[in-house]
Amino acid sequence: MSYPWEINHVQVQTISWCNRSCPFCPSQKFPRKLEFMSLETYQRVLDELASLDFSGRFSPYLQGEPLLDNRMPELVAMARHTLPQAKVLIQTNGDALTVEKGLALFEAGLHKMIINCYDDNGGQVSRVQKLVREIVEKQPDIKNIKSNFMHKFNRMISSERHGQISREIAIDDKTWWKEDTAENWAGNIPGSLQEPLRGSCRRPFNQLYVHYNGNVVLCCCDWKGEVIFGNLMKDSLVEVYSGLVAAKYRENLARKNRKMKLCEVCNYRGNYLLRDRMMSSLSRLLFISR
Numbered sequence: 001m002s003y004p005w006e007i008n009h010v011q012v013q014t015i016s017w018c019n020r021s022c023p024f025c026p027s028q029k030f031p032r033k034l035e036f037m038s039l040e041t042y043q044r045v046l047d048e049l050a051s052l053d054f055s056g057r058f059s060p061y062l063q064g065e066p067l068l069d070n071r072m073p074e075l076v077a078m079a080r081h082t083l084p085q086a087k088v089l090i091q092t093n094g095d096a097l098t099v100e101k102g103l104a105l106f107e108a109g110l111h112k113m114i115i116n117c118y119d120d121n122g123g124q125v126s127r128v129q130k131l132v133r134e135i136v137e138k139q140p141d142i143k144n145i146k147s148n149f150m151h152k153f154n155r156m157i158s159s160e161r162h163g164q165i166s167r168e169i170a171i172d173d174k175t176w177w178k179e180d181t182a183e184n185w186a187g188n189i190p191g192s193l194q195e196p197l198r199g200s201c202r203r204p205f206n207q208l209y210v211h212y213n214g215n216v217v218l219c220c221c222d223w224k225g226e227v228i229f230g231n232l233m234k235d236s237l238v239e240v241y242s243g244l245v246a247a248k249y250r251e252n253l254a255r256k257n258r259k260m261k262l263c264e265v266c267n268y269r270g271n272y273l274l275r276d277r278m279m280s281s282l283s284r285l286l287f288i289s290r
Helices: 039-050 071-082 099-108 124-138 148-159 237-241 244-254 274-288
Strands: 009-012 056-057 087-092 114-116 143-145 169-175 207-210 215-217 227-231
Touching: 009 039, 039 071, 056 207, 071 087, 087 148, 099 114, 099 124, 114 124, 114 148, 124 143, 124 169, 143 148, 148 169, 215 237, 227 237, 227 244
Parallel strands: 009 056, 009 207, 056 087, 087 114, 114 169, 143 169
Antiparallel strands: 207 215, 215 227
């Protein structure tokens, strides 16, 4: 059966907390409890994705620092076992990274790791560079990708043939990045709009975001769980992602109408890759022609 959506990007919140409070991120800008997703809920998410033969990007983190979850090697292994065709990717601030932890993650089945260095306090950049060199020395098949940010990021998330997904690690030096001039995270950080943007957004059409309790939320900007499509511990992924709330958001976004909760205060333009723009346009056409 075909649906008016196709999930190719998944982020799962195994831990709800980050140790940093960067000026461009909502982390620690409002009260937030430290919560962990149960293994039962995590496995349910994986099983639901497996039922759809998911083969896109799977990331066991959302709005938190993944390496603060000591179960991460186990979680990566569970994902690789249940979703053998998926690309498993983690982004981390690197604070909790060690050579042993890095090697354990790749041994468990991790494909890609992006380390974001947001400052150089205590020689953070050189420390991370040394860690990466040691990891690559011990596992030479792990490639250290060196280039500008967008090249590295696009390479990491681009499609690769099943069975030929390379193992890669990249450092992104963001010590210059004092504020996010691109996004206001749906109003969760300063940067309000005078009026809603007029435009679509690909996220509710092809991306899945799951909070620690199994709630499927609108997108990665929904830090407070304000727009909930449903809960995967109560209903199937198809039921949740095809539900009334999700369908309403897609219908409005297909018509470039952002006058909805969170979307109306969000300054995210909706697409950053050509294929995403094409998929977004196709999704809008499918909705409008219904």
